[in-house]
Structures are given as structure tokens and as C-alpha cells.
Amino acid sequence: MEIKTQNDILAEIVEYFKVYIFENHITASINTHSKLKSYNINPIVVKYLSKVLENNYTAIGVAKALFYPRVLGTSINTSFGTRIQNMFVDLKIAEGSLIKGMDIEFIDKIDNRRKWCQLKSGPNTINSEDVKPLIKKFTDTINLARTNKAFKNINNTDFMVGVLYGEVDELSMHYKVIDKTHPVIIGKEFWHRVTGFPDFYDGLVQNLQLLIENIDTQDLINLGVEKLSKEIESSQLFDFKE
Numbered sequence: 001m002e003i004k005t006q007n008d009i010l011a012e013i014v015e016y017f018k019v020y021i022f023e024n025h026i027t028a029s030i031n032t033h034s035k036l037k038s039y040n041i042n043p044i045v046v047k048y049l050s051k052v053l054e055n056n057y058t059a060i061g062v063a064k065a066l067f068y069p070r071v072l073g074t075s076i077n078t079s080f081g082t083r084i085q086n087m088f089v090d091l092k093i094a095e096g097s098l099i100k101g102m103d104i105e106f107i108d109k110i111d112n113r114r115k116w117c118q119l120k121s122g123p124n125t126i127n128s129e130d131v132k133p134l135i136k137k138f139t140d141t142i143n144l145a146r147t148n149k150a151f152k153n154i155n156n157t158d159f160m161v162g163v164l165y166g167e168v169d170e171l172s173m174h175y176k177v178i179d180k181t182h183p184v185i186i187g188k189e190f191w192h193r194v195t196g197f198p199d200f201y202d203g204l205v206q207n208l209q210l211l212i213e214n215i216d217t218q219d220l221i222n223l224g225v226e227k228l229s230k231e232i233e234s235s236q237l238f239d240f241k242e
Helices: 006-031 043-054 059-090 128-145 173-179 187-195 200-214 220-233
Strands: 104-107 114-120 159-163 184-186
Touching (some): 006 059, 043 059, 059 114, 059 220, 128 159, 159 173, 159 187, 184 187
Parallel strands (some): 114 159
8 A cells, every 4th residue: 555645645636625625616717607597696686796896787787796705715625625525535645435425434543443424625614504414414324323333333433523724712602512522623633633744734824825826817817807797798688788
């Protein structure tokens, strides 16, 4: 079995982010989100947002009202979680979990126990209504697993929430409630447990920052808005006054 160094894993993760997250986002922004058919349009709201952005109801204002939130918000955030989960498995940092509701499984490099982990992006990424269902899911799964002799030694700390970035003192109260029953491991400690390298998180932050500074975003905002506004101008959905 190949033993990878910290630098090996860092290089693979950075390349994965570059290709599957950032470059994929750029491509989708220009080729998909710049097309009018990809939007469900609220005519009242879009007129108002055009006025906010351009102080007028114009094709360019409508294009910005549609394009900005899609590209700067929902598009990247929606795909991020799935891409990251796939990344752990694709790069063999962890295994995909066969247990419904759990994202990955791995051998904890600190206590050497198998962990079943639900991944979260940051320290404020769950709501109050998510807490009880998550705890119940963990509890029910543990109780079921204990009926199998192979898992008779499983305990609450083996089911965890892994938060990709942030510090312990940044965790929301919702995560702190979960942490009373099942560990919520965030940032540096999470990456240490997954990779076995105590300073892996610091290196990851530095390397991703360098990647972001050098990535070619292809002027995607201006190109996307311009392309979308031309389609809006020729559409029958809008009535712009001359």
C-alpha cells in the first residue's frame, strides 16, 4: 500500500479543488448560468432588483439580478458539499459510508478507532431544527450496530460531525448541543484525525490561498452578465421601455 506524505495529499487536494470545484464553477457560470432558460423568474422581484442594481429596469440590471446570486451563492455552495464528500473517497483519504446519513468512514489517526462521519462545511452550517434529527440518527444507528457482534464495542464518540474549516470557539450553539452527545471535530483537529498530520490544516489553508490567487477566473462575472443580458433583450418575457 502506497504511503503518502503530507505534501502528496496536499497536492492532490489542491488539484481536486482546482479542477472539480473552481474550474467547474467557472465553466458552469459561463456556459449554463448565463442562459435565461436556467432561471425561474419572479417578474416583480427581478424588476425591483434591477432598480436596486442599476437604478432602472434594464436588461443589464435583470441579468445582474439573476446572475450574481446564482454564481456567487447557490451555484458554488450547492455543489461544494457533494464535491468535498467525493474528494475524500476519490483520493482515498476516507471511505464512503454504507450507513445512510453518514458521509465518510475512516480510521481516526489519533485514537485508531473507526469513525463514521457526517461532513459539514463550516461552524454555522446547521439550523436548530437539524439538531434533534441528527442526534436521533446517530443514536438509532449505534443501537442498531450494537445488535451485530462485529460492532459490540462501538460507542458514541465513534459517530461524529466533521467540520472542514474554523475554530472550536466559532462553533454555533447548535453544534455545541450535538457535541454533548457526539463529538463535533472542527478544522485543524478534524484534518489531523483524517490524515494523521498535526499541521495538515495549516498547510491546506496556505496552499488553497495560493491556488485562489493564481486561478484564472476568465472575467466570468462580466462575460456571464453580458451574455445573459443579450438573451434578455431579445426575449418576449420582458417589456423594457425605450
